[in-house]
Amino acid sequence: MAEISPTPQDARASLDEAAKQAAGLRRADSAFRPILVALAATYLAVAVLLSINPRGGNVLISDGVLITYVAGVAITFYFAWRIRAWSRVGTAWLVVSTLGFTLWNVAVIWASIATGWWGPHQPGLHFGVSAVVAVIPLLVAAWRTGRS
Amino acid sequence: MVALLAAADRVEFSFARDHVEVSDSVLSKQMSALEQAGYIKVRKGFVGKRPRTWLSLTGEGRRVFARHLAALREIAAANGVGLEHA
DSSP, X not given: OOOOOOOHHHHHHHHHHHHHHHHHHHHGGGGGHHHHHHHHHHHHHHHHHHXXXXXXXXXXXXXXXXXXXXXXXXXXXXXXXXXXXXXXXXXXXXXXXXXXXXHHHHHHHHHHHXXXXXXXXXXXXXXXHXXXXXXXXXXXXXXHTTOO | XXXXXXXXXXXXXXXXXXXXXXXXXXHHHHHHHHHHTTSEEEEEEEETTEEEXXXXXXXXXXXXXXXXXXXXXXHXXXXXXXXXXX
């Protein structure tokens, strides 16, 4: 039995359908947004606690940091568990965003220390300000995720 | 279905069903056939008591689909049909 080739119009329709499926999957990448927001929120929450000047030692602050970190990681994993479709673009974007945040974070920490913004006589608020600057890539990535 | 999987690392069965708008049984039959042909991988698991089935294209599946798309583009281009999205 001879194979029947699709007509050009059928081929075009099949290509359009394939593009539509891929586009639909990219829209589902918005499910990644809560992961990035949870990471940013955890980072900021810990920074707020550390900004309350614990240099004298404060068990409440240290417990708060630990609880916040553990809760943040748990929430992040929960959001990841809920994802029903891992698109290639979305997964790559998640990895790049997290790496980008890490590198930017290192740069901000370096600059904060090198300029004396963080110092023994500086107010704890400086730490919080650095954290807000450091978390910008994560927030931008969260905003961009799942948008075509 | 394969177009959906080609754009993904892996997709949950229920997501694929809802996205492609077919019933569970239709999708299961399609997946069985594709799995037997070696084009997709089906991974079943449980999270707590909740079953989860993950679908992904194999390397061979991706290669075959890429060749299929290339052939479709040639056919569509041969008669000058627009290729804005190809």
